[in-house]
Amino acid sequence: MTTTLRALLGATALCATAGIAAAQDNVTLTIATVNNGDMIRMQGLTDEFTAANPGIQVQWVTLEENILRERVTTDIATQGGQYDVLTIGTYEVPIWAKQGWLVPLELGDAYDVDDLIPAVRDALSVDGKLYAAPFYAESAMVMYRTDLAEAAGVTIPEAPTWADIRDAAAKMTDKSKEQYGICLRGKPGWGENMGFITAMANSYGARWFDTDWKPQFDSEEWKATLTDYLAMMNEYGPPGASSNGFNENLSLFQQGKCAIWIDATVAASFVTDPATSTVADNVGFAQFPNREGVDNRGNWLWAWSLAIPTSSDAQEAAQTFIAWATSKEYSELVAEREGWRAVPPGTRTSLYENPDYQAEAPFAAMTIDSINAANTQKASVQDVPYTGGQFVAIPEFQGIGTAVGQQFSAALAGQMSAEDALAAAQSNTTREMTRAGYIK
Template sequence: MKKYFKSMFLTLLIVAMLAALFTGCGTQKQTPGTQDPGTKTPQDKPGENPSTGIELTVASVNNGPMVTMSELSSEFTKQTGIKVNYVMLTENDIRSKIQQDVAVGGGQFDLVTLGTNDIGTYLDNGWTAPLQPMFDAMSAQDKEWYDFDDLIKANIPAYSSATKGLAAIPLYGESTMIMYRKDLFEKAGLTMPEEPTWEQIYEFAKKLHDPANNIVGMALRGKPGYGENMYVFGTILYAYGAQWFDMDWKPQLQTNEMKAAWEFYKKLENEAGAKDVTSNGYTETLNLMASGKAAIYYDATVSAAVFEADDSVIKGKVGYALSPSGPGKGNTQTIGGWGLAITSSCKNKDAAFKYLTWVTSKDYVNLVAERNGWINVPSGARTSTYTNPNYKAVANFADITLKSLSGASFDKPAVKPTPYTGNSLPNIPEYASIGEQVGQILADYISGGKSLDNALAESQRIAEQAMREGGYLK
């Protein structure tokens, strides 16, 4: 097997191409709290601030949960005396800024938020510090307080390096699932199974597609891009038994399984999707569903909180089901989200680790609930959140979300063995460029600009060239 990460230069070259995958939480509404904030960490004694004078700088994407983190960090300062400063930018901008600093050991940032496709790369390149030794060094009291085993186990491989271990801790995690209008299904006499197939989704969407009354059957990303159409289509291709590369790293874009996946995606989008489907990405499809103009929506699990917000026009009208299966019986659940890592250049790693454990603790979940309501607590990170009656009372999507995350396999994304990890998006740097180009070809195919054979042949050539240039193929 070839190494995933070829060089720092390659990584820096592709970073500008990384598109936003998980931005749904940024639209969540804050609601009144319901529970008292958590207790002080056992690392600090009441009335004492032994760390007064220490300052930490966190570089973070400006998604909603991270904005909340920055706002609530004053509580951490009250407990510890450690001041936490935030540098917050959009996803592409913060990725570039972080990488430019840590790649040369600049030392500007102590902690950084990283997407799951970057986390292993950073630790492998020595840009971030391994976390397992820090957890191992915790006192018995602190280990009991933090309760590492409460973290959703399926997430851990996505926040680790295959060779160097734990690299980050989830701030929030997400998978994919079906979200549908229960009222429209009932009116049409349809029943959504908890584990639907893609063919069933197509039939439902086609029956409910009603453009004359401003309802699309299916809200599904069609906008070209590595983090747009390729994010959702990546799950469909696995459901059809396809995969990106075989065990020799040869691209598999012209197999019968891949052809079937492309044909189905086009059929679903053209016959039940929005008229301007190739212009619709995450934000556009989310808005279609949130505004009551879509019958079925397939995307990130974090989107559900938007639909259940107090001011949502579809609050209480949405049902939830697992990601659909396909004829290939492939795994269509994904694992994604954002994690917090400590940079190798951080001069106060003990303080940074103290903050990392605080902001990913059960106490922090309770604090967010007290301030902003249970609907806005970090999702997809801790198992205890999904057994908490306060959360389940406002999040009728909780059980399906946990099943989606628990059923995903980051290490084994396809039916057949693969040399890569990462469901939906192969966890290699070269995929950013491949995904951008193939995503455009897929959009051209959907809109009728390319035949299937020509589209797949062109995609195969692009992937083969990228893999040769990366040293995977001779």
């Protein structure tokens, strides 16, 4: 299965790195990462690492999510050796590890790998070996403006249905004030709009494929999913939503322009940060919605993680950096500088047992409950031949998911109807799955 992955699919650091072989001296690590807030914060703390490890310098390559995925996939599939540390997710890790493209991690006893949340650790392991260390992990949930809900006479239950969300979005919309009832991902990409829409489809009882790997976009569940998604966004969403991904919607919510935002749990620390969010004191949280009568909340499981490609010539230094950046000591460093609320979430059991974190992070319980509720072995209430929550864990999904995301984004932009987008998704995905040999 190569064929270029079937179309290119500080001082506190010292105890964290104890037990690891001494890293190479006088090396420069090139680290590819995503332009999310937690990664930007890590870059700001890099001097702590280099001070404790004077033989290692760090060079950052920070990219928008879709571009990051494209570049690191190309580099690792061609064994280009451009990067020493990759920021990748739960989709790539098991596929790339089985290809022999990633270095198994040996992070030392002081790292306490057993403290990693079991579901997250398992998602990043193959045959019991850890191939990436989680920097932060997430599921998905509802974030909403409590002040606007109160003013509109709306109550959002802790476990809402999509009908509850639509009703609340309608009552909390005032476009004359640039106050939009709901913000959802629209930017095309298998991990952008399709990350969200796949989770929503799961919560509607849909599935990507039946047990014979035949696409299911012609099903009632998918039609209801896309129809309702487009209706909410067209009626209550912001203009230009087909270009909005995680970061764009985060900015809108922080500026007070979104009444409801449904997205990754990791966003909670940013929307409640008074230094960056104008609505920090008026944010409530609820579980990811479900369609009434469907016993599935579409909980996804994702971890932005740090991994080492086998093509790196600085593997020991890379292990040292990863041990620092994903350690308990790093969390304590962030807490010391910016408070416990800002600590990267979702990776360690000890964080959710920490009373200081619980006191400062009102979203902590909802986050860990959502992560623990994710069932990546069976994302749909229907029988499926694949694993994965908001993605399908096969190499071909990177290309197929992005192609479907482009069609759905075009529908959101008004360039085609929901029916035409679903028909195109059905036709194109059937062709690609047949070509790949899944459909006989």
